Amino acid sequence: MKKFIKLASLACASAMVLSTTAFAEGETFKIGSIGPVTGPAAAYGTAVMNAAQIAVDEINEAGGINGVQVEFNPQDDEHDAEKAINAYNTLKDWGMQVLLGTVTSAPCIAVEAEAVNDNMFLLTPSATAIESISGENAFRVCFADPTQGTESAKYIGEHALGEKVAVIYDSSDPYSSGIYGAFQAEAANQPFEIVAAEAFTADSKTDFSVQLQKAKDAEADLVFLPFYYNEASLVLKQAADMGFTPTWFGVDGMDGILSVEGFDTSLAEGVILLTPFSASAEDEKTQNFVAKYQEQFGEVPNQFGADAYDGVYILKAALEAANATPDMDANTLCDLLKASMQEITFDGITGTGITWGADGEPIKAPIVVVIKDGAYEFM
């Protein structure tokens, strides 16, 4: 028993040593991040944390922000609002000055309610629900759900991609149903007609034959797929099996479809998607990011990673514009950053010339790509 107590106290002591940081207060910028690293949404959180770490390492190598090093602390929230609050409080105890996160929408709403009270600056890379950035302290890197739906409808209408449009969406997912809602509202102003709108839920996302059959019976010539790439790969496969070949149109969640394991990428030929990021873009920044991500984590990064990578650089740009110093507390920094976010113009891998309004939404042009020969091609 004595031995056990010794072991236990040793474990506790080492845990305490591990958790204390190497830097003293006020010598570094402390950026916290919250996202699901375990649980059902772990793929998104992991992508964000990995990419943000790459960006932070790059910044530190290049001399930091205003000559000050950056510390990055990712915390797990298991895609649960309650755990996200705990993670947020842990980061506050750590001395976080700015928050990059949270990754997913619902936890972000809960964290934002806390952050707005504390006047903590929040920049979410990928939470798309409108309420995720309800306060003045919050900004976002990606498009909000309704923006994507509206932009998709406009694009389809303006380029006459289809006349009879079918929509398949995930009614249990706020992301998917949010996009569908805005798409449907904008469709009324566009020259095409929605002939079928079929829903599925998280519990029934393996068999899409009913939805596809309905879309086929309605003679749809374009099918809008506002959901993630894993389900989309199944939809494409099952549609091919039943000989249904409309034009497919996806949103940013579709990004990643070419790297789904066991998926015949020739089925994705001709798929059009609205995405902020293309891993095959040839500019230097993207190439550099993709190469580093592949080297460290062994896979091609998706838009979650790209948003996070840009997010860190946006923080850097805003902190530099505000002439921030690391001895400022979170409250002061938030007031400075709120102003400087609206002044900066940012060029990154998810868009160029991005600016922000007071509402925290990014103003940038949507990028539309088509999949050709297993790679993205700009339209």
Added chain:
Amino acid sequence: MQRMKTNKNFKSNLITYGIVIVAFAIAQTLQSTGNLSSLMKGLLVPICVYVILAVSLNLVVGISGELSLGHAGFMCVGAFFSAFFSKCMVDVIPISGLRFFFAVLVGAAGAAVFGVLIGIPVLRLRGDYLAIVTLAFGEIIKNVINVFYIGRDSNGFHFSMKDQFSLGMEPDGVMLLSGPQGITGITRDSSFLAGVILILITLFIVLNLIDSRDGRAIKSIRDNRIAAESIGINITKYKLMAFTVSAALAGMAGALYSHNLATLQASKFNFNTSILALVFVVLGGIGNIRGSVIAAVVLTALPELLRGLADYRMLIYAIVLIVMMLFNWAPKALEWRERYLGRIFRKSAKEGK
């Protein structure tokens, strides 16, 4: 003899109340002197939620001897009813404390109604049927809430089971409940004080029920159904009583939970949450109310306090669960506890005399 027994029970109950009040006093002192970290401050209300949930489940599992695998379902009903009530009444009742009081009542009443509805047919059966039905109930209630869309504008309430856009609301309309996205923008009416008061109310109800005539009837059904029936105890009535009280208390926990976060989704109240509550009860000791309180506090705080260990925290959490189970239930551990801890307690008892 009888008087001595009630006295002993009374003393034990007082200790349970005492533990809660002392813990509350310590936490408040730490908080007012600024010694409590943000993490612990944020954990205070969730701990209260899980204590209430664990105690209420112990009433079904430990005292009435039925297995409920869908306790999160009752919590879900309580959370949504109370949050919906608060969303509607935020302009009518501006005082947050009063609004929360009514919200808790609404949540508890809503959960109790569902408890009765499920209990009436199922509690007449023998065997593990209650476990199966409550398991199904937990999943069904989650999916039912996921298809409801309710909004309100100047014309009144709008209701749909399809999507937000088929509500046809005026531009001034606000969404109250939007399907899988749940309820957002709930006022933060929960506080640690409210949580502790609710714990004390829960303990008062459960402990008094156990020691009452009705409670003895419930326990007699658990211990020997045939014997209880033979002396004229109405089995369904007493089982239903325990089950409904338990459901109402879980609804109360739900109300406390929903008013602590700005957002509420039905997906939170899944099978895992039900099992978590069952873990609190089993590790704290089936039928041991004080044990449930302690287990809920420890097991809620532990994974958060282990955050410093990053990826290993869930591994260590699992090991702690196993160690706790062995400590509580293994025959050798019981023997060891009897020999060492028992001696200490006996000694202090002697000195007390």
